[in-house]
Each structure stands twice: as structure tokens, then as C-alpha cells.
Amino acid sequence: MASSTTDQPALKVAMLGCGVVGSSVATMLVENADDLAARVGARLDLIGIAVRRPERPRPDVPVDPALFTADADTLVRSADIVIEVVGGIDPARELILTAIEHGASVVTANKALLAEDGPTLYAAAADRDVDLYYEAAVAGAIPIVRPMRESLVGDDVQRVLGIVNGTTNFVLDKMDSTGAGFAETVEQAQALGYAEADPTADVEGFDAAAKAAILASLAFHTRVSSADVHREGITEVTAADVQAAREMDAVVKLLAICEVVRDEAGTPSGVSVRVHPAMVPRSHPLASVRDAYNAVFVEATAAGELMFYGKGAGGDPTSSAVLGDVVAVARHRLAGGHGPSESAYADLPVVDMGRAMTRYHISLAVADRPGVLAQVASAFAEHQVSIETVRQRVLGDGDDSRASLVIVTHLASDAALAATVQALSGLDTVDEVVSWMRVEGA
Amino acid sequence: MASSTTDQPALKVAMLGCGVVGSSVATMLVENADDLAARVGARLDLIGIAVRRPERPRPDVPVDPALFTADADTLVRSADIVIEVVGGIDPARELILTAIEHGASVVTANKALLAEDGPTLYAAAADRDVDLYYEAAVAGAIPIVRPMRESLVGDDVQRVLGIVNGTTNFVLDKMDSTGAGFAETVEQAQALGYAEADPTADVEGFDAAAKAAILASLAFHTRVSSADVHREGITEVTAADVQAAREMDAVVKLLAICEVVRDEAGTPSGVSVRVHPAMVPRSHPLASVRDAYNAVFVEATAAGELMFYGKGAGGDPTSSAVLGDVVAVARHRLAGGHGPSESAYADLPVVDMGRAMTRYHISLAVADRPGVLAQVASAFAEHQVSIETVRQRVLGDGDDSRASLVIVTHLASDAALAATVQALSGLDTVDEVVSWMRVEGA
Numbered sequence: 001m002a003s004s005t006t007d008q009p010a011l012k013v014a015m016l017g018c019g020v021v022g023s024s025v026a027t028m029l030v031e032n033a034d035d036l037a038a039r040v041g042a043r044l045d046l047i048g049i050a051v052r053r054p055e056r057p058r059p060d061v062p063v064d065p066a067l068f069t070a071d072a073d074t075l076v077r078s079a080d081i082v083i084e085v086v087g088g089i090d091p092a093r094e095l096i097l098t099a100i101e102h103g104a105s106v107v108t109a110n111k112a113l114l115a116e117d118g119p120t121l122y123a124a125a126a127d128r129d130v131d132l133y134y135e136a137a138v139a140g141a142i143p144i145v146r147p148m149r150e151s152l153v154g155d156d157v158q159r160v161l162g163i164v165n166g167t168t169n170f171v172l173d174k175m176d177s178t179g180a181g182f183a184e185t186v187e188q189a190q191a192l193g194y195a196e197a198d199p200t201a202d203v204e205g206f207d208a209a210a211k212a213a214i215l216a217s218l219a220f221h222t223r224v225s226s227a228d229v230h231r232e233g234i235t236e237v238t239a240a241d242v243q244a245a246r247e248m249d250a251v252v253k254l255l256a257i258c259e260v261v262r263d264e265a266g267t268p269s270g271v272s273v274r275v276h277p278a279m280v281p282r283s284h285p286l287a288s289v290r291d292a293y294n295a296v297f298v299e300a301t302a303a304g305e306l307m308f309y310g311k312g313a314g315g316d317p318t319s320s321a322v323l324g325d326v327v328a329v330a331r332h333r334l335a336g337g338h339g340p341s342e343s344a345y346a347d348l349p350v351v352d353m354g355r356a357m358t359r360y361h362i363s364l365a366v367a368d369r370p371g372v373l374a375q376v377a378s379a380f381a382e383h384q385v386s387i388e389t390v391r392q393r394v395l396g397d398g399d400d401s402r403a404s405l406v407i408v409t410h411l412a413s414d415a416a417l418a419a420t421v422q423a424l425s426g427l428d429t430v431d432e433v434v435s436w437m438r439v440e441g442a
Numbered sequence: 443m444a445s446s447t448t449d450q451p452a453l454k455v456a457m458l459g460c461g462v463v464g465s466s467v468a469t470m471l472v473e474n475a476d477d478l479a480a481r482v483g484a485r486l487d488l489i490g491i492a493v494r495r496p497e498r499p500r501p502d503v504p505v506d507p508a509l510f511t512a513d514a515d516t517l518v519r520s521a522d523i524v525i526e527v528v529g530g531i532d533p534a535r536e537l538i539l540t541a542i543e544h545g546a547s548v549v550t551a552n553k554a555l556l557a558e559d560g561p562t563l564y565a566a567a568a569d570r571d572v573d574l575y576y577e578a579a580v581a582g583a584i585p586i587v588r589p590m591r592e593s594l595v596g597d598d599v600q601r602v603l604g605i606v607n608g609t610t611n612f613v614l615d616k617m618d619s620t621g622a623g624f625a626e627t628v629e630q631a632q633a634l635g636y637a638e639a640d641p642t643a644d645v646e647g648f649d650a651a652a653k654a655a656i657l658a659s660l661a662f663h664t665r666v667s668s669a670d671v672h673r674e675g676i677t678e679v680t681a682a683d684v685q686a687a688r689e690m691d692a693v694v695k696l697l698a699i700c701e702v703v704r705d706e707a708g709t710p711s712g713v714s715v716r717v718h719p720a721m722v723p724r725s726h727p728l729a730s731v732r733d734a735y736n737a738v739f740v741e742a743t744a745a746g747e748l749m750f751y752g753k754g755a756g757g758d759p760t761s762s763a764v765l766g767d768v769v770a771v772a773r774h775r776l777a778g779g780h781g782p783s784e785s786a787y788a789d790l791p792v793v794d795m796g797r798a799m800t801r802y803h804i805s806l807a808v809a810d811r812p813g814v815l816a817q818v819a820s821a822f823a824e825h826q827v828s829i830e831t832v833r834q835r836v837l838g839d840g841d842d843s844r845a846s847l848v849i850v851t852h853l854a855s856d857a858a859l860a861a862t863v864q865a866l867s868g869l870d871t872v873d874e875v876v877s878w879m880r881v882e883g884a
Contacts, residue, residue, distance in 0.1 A: 024744070028596070028744060032596075032598070035598070035788075036596065038663070038785075038787040038788075039595050039596075039663065039785055039787075135593060141742075141744070141745035141746060141748060142748060143585070143588075143589035143593035143594070143748075146585075146588060146589065146592060146593050147585035147588065147589065150588060150766060150769075150770055151577060151585035151588050151763065151766040152585070152762065152766055153481055153765075153766050153769045153770070154470070154474075154478065154481075154761075154762060154764070154765020154766040154767075154768055154769045155762040155765065155766065156474070156477070221480070221481065285730070285751065288727070288730060300583075300762060301758075301762075302466070302470065302583070302758040302759060302761050302762035302765075303583035303752060303753065303758075303759050303762035303763075304583060304752065304753045304758070304759055305752060305753070306583065306584060306585075306750075306751065306752035306753075307749070307750075307751040307752065308748075308749075308750055308751075309727065309748065309749040309750075309751070310745060310746065310747060310748035310749065311745065311746045311747070311748075316743075316744040316745075316746070317744060317745050317746055319596075319744050320594065320596060320597040320742060320744035320745035321593065321745075322596070323595075323596020323597065323744075324592060324593040324594055324595050324596040324597065325596075326596055327592075327595045327596045328592055328595070328782075331782060332779055335779050335780060336778050336779040337774055337777050337778040337779010337780065338777060338779065340770075340773060343480075343481055345480040345481075346477075346480075
């Protein structure tokens with residue numbers, strides 16, 4: 001699919017960073033140059049790649065070694081389009097702001113920066129009438145930023161449930177298929193390259209929280225930053241939790257959840273944005289997302305249920321998203337105009353986790369004698385929590401026999417559910433609250 | 443999520459048609475007016491709705507009855523944005539061209555018109571520097587047009603497999619779950635409102651073929667019209683075919699397939715665009731698309747495998763897509779610029795069905811005696827078709843006993859596979875070619 005590119009105009013493209021994603025972007029810019037030129041209507045000339053050590057040999061990156069430079073600041077001042085794939089907060093923020101100030105459009109994959117300080121960047125881009133595009137920042141190759149900020153912009157998004165971190169999905173999927181525990185499975189993931197040597201950002205949910213903040217901002221036309229996101233990782237998920245999920249025909253997933261919270265009249269009064277493990281019924285489309293794949297499930301008033309599925313990380317998938325954005329902003333530079341700016345007019349408050357409406361799966365070890373269930377049920381009733389199902393199993397026999405009680409609740413405020421768990425642990429008939437986990441997607 | 447709209451600029455919106463989709467679009471324009479104004483940066487003023495009988499009472503559409511008019515031609519000349527949801531080729535084409543000529547941007551859901559004569563419309567829009575958007579034309583609420591023409595435009599799409607017709611997916615899914623035949627299931631679908639009184643456009647694959655043409659045009663930067671699409675419907679799919687699929691752990695789906703065809707050196711030499719029933723392994727993400735849902739599975743070089751899932755039809759889901767486009771084109775009118783124009787530079791030929799590379803599932807009734815399999819295998823070998831699996835089952839016993847042979851092939855040209863089936867039916871040891879069906883997504 002090539003075409004002649006002679007006599008075409010050209011746009012100057014600068015890149016910041018040349019790690020896994022950057023190498024792939026540079027390779028695609030070179031190898032697909034003719035197709036990209038035909039799609040844009042102008043050649044994309046790579047004018048430089050800013051890296052810490054420009055002299056280091058990079059045989060895998062098919063560009064003139066003279067393009068590598070340590071002087072990122074000078075580079076971004078002369079570009080039409082700056083691709084930022086260096087990651088982290090600083091110096092990425094300053095470089096992006098400098099690029100915008102000098103009139104460049106910016107394509108970034110930097111979720112951490114956008115989730116921490118996006119509005120500063122969006123405002124700078126709007127002031128200078130340039131584009132700031134970031135499809136690659138959420139769920140890698142999966143088109144989700146553009147669908148959220150353009151395709152669904154005439155609808156009202158009610159809820160987003162996302163599997164947006166491949167490492168944790170790989171670990172939880174393997175725990176489900178092998179029955180192994182968390183620590184052992186993370187080691188396996190590390191050996192296979194699915195988890196970093198220090199897996200904290202993934203397993204503690206920091207990566208997913210940044211993506212949740214970006215998704216919520218887009219979905220609800222409201223500013224949400226990483227700090228607003230309630231975050232629980234998967235380090236406490238046990239083989240027993242996964243087994244308990246299996247018994248109710250569910251799987252454990254780390255979900256990024258963004259949803260509208262309504263007052264009693266049904267008017268939106270806030271948004272809940274959170275990352276935590278949850279049991280998801282196997283009949284739900286998200287339950288079938290295996291290995292390190294990502295998926296984002298969206299519920300909107302008119303559209304109904306939508307799901308977007310694909311690879312959430314990796315050099316080539318992320319590059320696909322970056323280059324889609326590069327073509328879009330390049331077309332804008334030729335045809336005039338720019339893509340959508342930040343939309344934050346709704347300005348809804350982010351509510352505390354306690355006000356989120358959730359369901360709990362609670363597993364109790366109790367005495368096997370008359371009246372126990374009544375006492376347990378009373379604890380739920382006192383906190384206005386309604387029970388959906390109870391499953392009781394007797395363990396052992398005789399006077400001292402014990403039982404296991406597994407309870408799934410209806411929707412209630414997370415605060416009421418947490419208080420119920422607290423109250424249950426204080427009952428004399430309850431030996432132990434063996435585990436509890438939220439249930440989503442039912 | 444409302445905001446004040448006083449003193450905002452306004453854009454004049456005209457609508458053509460007020461059926462199921464039009465009623466929903468009009469209702470959303472009115473009921474969500476404040477949110478839409480905040481997202482666009484201007485009010486969207488509905489200036490008229492062209493319908494055949496303007497005097498007919500429409501109590502479900504919450505607009506001033508004076509807005510209804512029979513004079514579509516005059517209406518489109520004074521609009522900033524024209525929403526075309528009247529369907530069909532004429533007069534939709536003339537009205538869209540008139541609207542564009544008078545400087546309006548157009549949002550349409552008209553797959554039949556785009557698949558028949560899209561390039562005329564795209565060229566007119568490009569000449570006048572206005573937008574022609576059509577997210578709703580393919581797969582209803584599912585964002586797929588925008589991802590194909592914007593998100594994946596930096597990548598190379600290799601294959602698209604789409605379940606893009608809800609009626610046929612409903613019928614095939616019910617045949618799978620009930621074991622019933624085609625005619626009976628279509629009647630059930632009609633009773634439930636999932637199939638029209640005259641289901642021809644759906645069950646014969648015309649609707650899916652129009653969508654395949656649009657998807658292929660976008661995926662391969664090549665003009666593809668409905669007439670180029672090889673089309674087979676589902677009317678010949680029997681309960682036995684569905685049962686045969688079950689036996690190989692597959693389901694039957696009507697697929698819209700768009701794929702690059704390569705020459706022996708691996709260079710793209712054409713595109714295959716086709717609609718036909720196919721067996722899809724249950725492990726493939728498309729197999730779990732139930733009821734009347736739609737899904738589009740995309741394979742791209744860098745992005746890998748992606749899937750987009752949701753509701754493919756209905757008033758509200760289609761309106762969601764229409765209004766997303768309305769907001770996009772309205773933003774362009776305010777900020778300047780426009781969205782992507784037609785990209786057809788690759789200009790690859792659409793190849794005959796015979797050159798498509800497919801796999802066949804073939805079921806034969808044969809004599810149960812030595813040498814039969816050898817004779818059958820020779821017929822495949824003569825046509826250069828390689829066999830993946832053979833399953834033989836003896837039916838009855840004694841001298842006259844018969845056997846069933848189920849064969850699944852490797853990839854071969856459809857012409858070679860069809861010739862093999864022809865040859866098999868002429869073998870004296872073959873009583874009957876009981877059925878054959880293509881296999882996709884393996």
C-alpha cells in the first residue's frame with residue numbers, strides 16, 4: 001500500500017524517549033513512511049529523538065544515529081508534532097509545555113502525567129490552538145480515549161468498568177486457572193515478562209488508578225486526578241478468594257470503575273472513581289478477558305452496553321495508538337482546526353469510597369447452632385444492608401461443629417457494607433470473617 | 443450535568459426522516475440540549491424535520507409540531523448541520539448533495555447509500571470543506587467507523603471479521619441454543635420484533651454486505667462498493683449445520699469479512715470482501731456474541747487483535763452514534779477545520795471470491811469400506827487442498843453399512859475448495875456431500 005511521496009509537504013516530528021514504545025514508533029515512522037504520507041497528505045519527517053544517552057548504539061532503531069540528541073528542550077522548539085513517550089512527571093511536563101508554547105501539537109502516552117496534571121496541559125494546548133492527543137495513555141492499542149471523547153459525546157455515560165492493567169489480569173487469570181496463590185503467580189509472571197521486577201505500580205493499582213482518572217474525566221466531563229481515585233491493589237487476593245469466586249461462578253478481576261452517583265431524586269450528585277479487585281460473574285463479557293488482555297466495558301444511556309477489547313500494553317500495540325494520534329494531529333495541521341479540547345463543564349464532585357454503591361461477597365466461619373443465621377442477618381439489617389443470597393455449609397459434626405456462611409448482598413453504600421463486616425467480626429457466634437470482596441458487573 | 447446556555451452561539455440543525463432513529467435523535471436533541479450545548483460550545487437549534495406527512499400527529503416526539511415539513515429541499519439549504527436518517531438511495535442522495543452544496547455538514551446513518559455511492563458524497567464534502575460523518579451506518583452504537591478511520595490509521599489493518607447484522611445473529615444464536623431450524627427461528631424472531639415482516643435484507647446478507655463495503659473501504663484505503671461484496675445469506679443454514687458446528691465446538695455466525703490478499707512475495711495484491719455464514723470456534727471472542735448484539739473483530743499489524751462489541755441497531759443506540767457525530771461536526775464548525783476525508787489512495791483491486799483464502803468444513807455420507815478415505819483424500823490432494831482433520835463415524839453395520847466423514851481443511855483458495863466439493867460429489871464411494879461451510883477465526 002505505498003504511493004509516491006515526492007513533492008509532498010512535510011511535517012517535522014520530534015520524539016522524546018526511545019524505550020520499548022519509542023523504538024517501535026520510530027520503526028513504524030520509517031518503515032510505513034509512504035503509507036503515513038498518503039494518509040496524512042504530507043511526509044512525517046523525524047527531526048530528532050531526545051534520549052539520555054544519545055551516543056548509545058541502538059541497532060534495532062532504523063534511523064540515522066545523528067538524530068539522537070540529549071537536548072530535548074531545543075528539539076521540541078522546532079517541531080510541528082512532538083511525540084512524548086519518555087514517561088514520568090518531570091521533565092515530561094516541562095517539555096510538553098515548551099513544545100505547546102512553541103506551537104507544536106503533542107501526542108503522549110503518559111498516563112501518570114495526565115492523571116496528575118492533565119488540566120494544565122489541556123489548558124496550554126487550548127490557549128495555543130494545538131492538539132494534545134493521548135489515545136495510548138489508556139489501554140494501549142484499544143481505541144478508548146477517542147470513543148469516549150468523541151463517539152460517546154452525544155450520549156450520557158453511566159458507568160465504565162475497565163480491565164486496564166495487563167499484569168494484574170495475567171496474575172488473576174493464572175490464579176483462577178491454576179489455583180495458585182498471589183506471590184507464586186507474580187513470580188511466574190515476572191519470569192514470563194508479564195510483571196516488572198518491582199511490580200508495585202501494577203499490583204498495587206497505581207497504573208490502573210491513573211487510567212481510571214483519565215477515563216472518568218472523559219466519561220463525566222469532570223476533572224478527576226489520580227489522587228481522587230480510591231485504590232486497592234491485588235496483593236491481598238488469596239487463592240481462597242479466587243476459589244470462593246469460582247464457587248459462585250465468578251472470576252476475580254482488578255477493575256477500574258467510574259460511575260455516576262445519584263441523589264434520591266435521581267439527579268447526578270457526584271462520581272465514584274475507584275480501583276479494586278472484584279468478583280465478576282462468568283456470564284459478564286469482562287470475565288472472558290484472559291491473560292494480559294485489557295477491556296473496557298461502558299454503559300451509556302442511549303448506546304447501552306459496549307465493550308472494547310485488545311492489547312493494553314507492549315511496544316507495537318502502544319505504537320499503533322500513538323501513530324493513529326500522530327496522523328490525526330498531522331491532518332489537523334494541514335486542514336486547520338484541532339480536535340476536542342478538555343470538557344470539564346459538568347464539574348461533579350468525586351465522592352468518598354463510603355458513598356459508592358457496591359455489593360459484597362462475605363465469607364464467615366460461624367458456630368453451627370440454631371440462631372446463628374438470625375444473629376448474622378440482624379447485623380446486616382441494622383446497617384440497612386439487604387442480603388441477596390446465603391449459602392451455609394456445615395463443617396465437622398458433634399456439639400462443637402462449625403459452619404461456613406457465604407453471603408452476597410444487594411447494592412448498598414460501601415460504608416454500610418464495611419460497617420456490617422466490622423459488626424460481624426464482633427459477634428460471639430462468628431469465629432472469623434474469613435474474607436470479603438466486592439461484586440461487580442452483575 | 444446541565445449548564446446555562448444563555449448568550450451561547452447556535453447552530454441550525456435540520457433532520458431528514460423521523461422514524462425509529464429520527465424520533466430518538468429528536469428526543470435526545472431536546473432533552474439533552476443543555477449538555478449538548480456545553481459539550482459543543484454552542485446550542486443546537488432544531489430548525490426542521492422533513493417527513494412525508496408533516497401533519498401526522500407524533501406525540502412521542504417532544505418538538506413543536508410546526509417543525510415538521512414536507513419540503514426537505516428548502517430545509518437543507520438553510521442548515522449548518524443536516525442529520526439524514528431517512529434511509530434508502532433516493533431522495534437521500536440528492537438531499538445530502540444539496541445540503542453539502544449549501545455548506546452544511548452532514549451526519550448520516552445511511553449504509554445503503556454510502557456503500558452504493560459513497561465516493562460521490564465524500565468528494566462533494568471535501569470540495570466544500572465540510573464534514574460527512576457516518577458512525578451510525580455500521581454496527582449502530584458501537585464506535586467502529588471512527589476507530590477505523592482515525593484510531594487505526596497509523597497501523598495496517600489485515601483483517602476485519604464482523605457480526606454486523608443483529609437479526610441474523612439472533613436467528614443463528616437461537617438455532618444454536620434450541621436446535622430448531624431456520625424457518626421456525628425466523629418466525630420466532632419476527633414475533634419478538636428482531637426480524638422484519640420481510641426479512642430479506644437481513645437474512646440474505648444485503649445489510650451486512652453494505653456494512654462490509656464501508657468497513658473494507660476504511661480498513662484498506664480502497665474504494666469498495668456493495669456490488670463488490672461476495673454475498674451469501676443464512677437461508678440455507680440448517681439445524682444439521684448448526685449441530686455439525688457444535689460437534690467441532692464451534693458456532694455458526696454470519697460474518698462480514700474484509701481481508702488483505704497477498705501475492706507470493708507477501709505484497710498486498712488485493713482485498714477480499716465477503717459476507718457468508720461460517721463456523722467460528724467457541725474459543726474465539728466473536729463466538730460469545732449472543733442475541734442481536736454486534737461485534738467487530740479487527741486484526742492489525744501493530745495493534746494485534748481488537749474487538750468492539752455492543753448494540754448494532756435500535757433507535758436509541760443508533761441515536762447515540764448519530765449524536766456523537768453531530769457534536770463532532772458542530773465542534774468543527776466552531777473551531778474550524780474538519781474531520782478526515784475519504785482515504786482511497788491504496789486503490790487495491792477487490793478480488794473474486796475464488797481467490798479468497800478460506801477453510802472448509804465438509805460433511806460426507808460414504809460407503810464404509812476400505813479405500814474410501816484414500817479416494818476422498820486423493821480428491822483433496824488433486825486440488826492442492828490440505829486436510830487438517832478427518833473424523834469418521836460408521837452408521838449401521840453389515841456389507842451395506844455406511845459412514846459419515848467430517849473433514850476440516852487447512853487454508854486454500856475458495857475456488858480450489860469449491861472444486862474439491864464438486865469433485866467429491868462425483869466420486870462413486872461418496873453417496874452425498876451432506877453439507878459444507880467455511881470456517882473462520884481459527
